[in-house]
Amino acid sequence: MKNIFIINGPNLNLLGKREPEIYGGETLDEINQKIVHLAIELGVQCRFMQSNSEGELICYIHKAINEADAIIINPAGYTHTSIALLDALKAAPIPKVEVHLSNIHSREDFRKVSITAAGCTGSISGLGADGYLLALRYIADKIRGK
Ligand code: DQA
Numbered sequence: 447m448k449n450i451f452i453i454n455g456p457n458l459n460l461l462g463k464r465e466p467e468i469y470g471g472e473t474l475d476e477i478n479q480k481i482v483h484l485a486i487e488l489g490v491q492c493r494f495m496q497s498n499s500e501g502e503l504i505c506y507i508h509k510a511i512n513e514a515d516a517i518i519i520n521p522a523g524y525t526h527t528s529i530a531l532l533d534a535l536k537a538a539p540i541p542k543v544e545v546h547l548s549n550i551h552s553r554e555d556f557r558k559v560s561i562t563a564a565g566c567t568g569s570i571s572g573l574g575a576d577g578y579l580l581a582l583r584y585i586a587d588k589i590r591g592k
Contacts, residue, residue: 447491448589451514454496455522469547470574477575488586507534516585517542521562535565541588543581544569
């Protein structure tokens, strides 16, 4: 079965409590449950990882090179700062979708630039938790039969 790594960066463990007017009221566990239900429907398997540490996120992307068929990643604050995460994503020759809950293009200027998106196949921003589900549908379709 195809294996998709769902990677979430810093502070996303606080979803539900963290600025709910921006990021919504769902917890990360609740979002991940929705992803699991859709994955079953699509016949793919998801592995979930969240870390507040840049190094751990990079190591998990390295792991994905050998173990995953695709990546869905919300690099959170590292989106706007991390060349190291960009390099790790570029090193992973599999489909990768960057997801943001909020519309980073309608927020502060420093959030409008994503350094990491250049290492991904594409990105979704501003659709809340639905962004992860749309990314999963795209990826399941893309890797089917490969
Ligand atoms: C975010 C947007 C980032 O700017 C922010 O640092 C986050 C979450 C989002 O999902 O909207 O932590 O990636």
